[in-house]
Amino acid sequence: MYFTPFIQSLISLLYGFKYIAIFIGAVIEGPVLMITCGFLIHTKFLDLIPTFVALALGDLFADIVWYHIGYYFAEPILKKHGHILNFTPEIFERSKKLFQKYHERILFFSKITIGLGISIATLMTAGATKISLKKYILLNGAGEIILISIMLTIGYFFGEAYYSVSDKFKLTFAILGICIPVTFIYFLTKYLKKKIANI
Numbered sequence: 001m002y003f004t005p006f007i008q009s010l011i012s013l014l015y016g017f018k019y020i021a022i023f024i025g026a027v028i029e030g031p032v033l034m035i036t037c038g039f040l041i042h043t044k045f046l047d048l049i050p051t052f053v054a055l056a057l058g059d060l061f062a063d064i065v066w067y068h069i070g071y072y073f074a075e076p077i078l079k080k081h082g083h084i085l086n087f088t089p090e091i092f093e094r095s096k097k098l099f100q101k102y103h104e105r106i107l108f109f110s111k112i113t114i115g116l117g118i119s120i121a122t123l124m125t126a127g128a129t130k131i132s133l134k135k136y137i138l139l140n141g142a143g144e145i146i147l148i149s150i151m152l153t154i155g156y157f158f159g160e161a162y163y164s165v166s167d168k169f170k171l172t173f174a175i176l177g178i179c180i181p182v183t184f185i186y187f188l189t190k191y192l193k194k195k196i197a198n199i
Contacts, residue, residue: 018046019054026058027065034148038155039162048152055148056141063123063140070127077124092125099129104139111143 025033034055040046069077074092099106103126110122126136 019050022046022051022054023058023061026055027062030055030059030062031147031151034151035155035158038152038157039159040155041152042156042159042163052148052152055152056144059144059148060137060141064133064137066123067127067133067136070124071130072127074124074128092128095122095125096129099125099131103129103131104135107136107139108143111140111147 022033022037037046037051037055041048041051106122107126
């Protein structure tokens with residue numbers, strides 16, 4: 001009981017910094033956090049506008065970091081560690097050629113589709129091809145507005161469905177609600193990466 005006031009103060013403090021935490025989380029892992037935030041908006045734990053802004057700024061900040069890494073270090077990194085990112089030097093060279101022609105469409109649709117499984121490499125390639133940072137930010141920003149809207153909506157309606165399910169089925173519903181989208185995205189990105197490799 002002695003620690004109760006301290007714990008309550010700590011919870012209040014953390015609650016006050018929740019949007020900063022969302023910003024930091026979006027830098028590390030955007031899409032999963034976006035869906036979770038949609039769920040928390042449904043529960044009234046989060047408010048829509050500050051959540052949206054925190055997610056957008058965090059995700060865009062991460063994009064800018066990867067752009068600069070690509071701008072200065074992409075080629076040596078991908079030559080040594082490209083296999084870790086599922087992005088070989090051969091795919092990198094093809095991507096550079098595609099970027100020179102179609103960088104507007106690639107960046108915009110890559111953001112909306114969560115990078116087709118190679119989002120980090122795509123962002124690094126954008127930096128490596130030295131496209132305008134201003135254009136890069138505008139294209140990614142436009143894509144992020146759509147992506148965040150979609151992900152928050154999915155999370156929000158998942159929350160609505162979750163609370164309409166009987167208590168004894170809530171755990172099963174939650175597990176299936178996570179496993180089915182993750183499995184779908186995994187196989188979709190695997191298929192799309194094969195398509196990209198054959199371009």
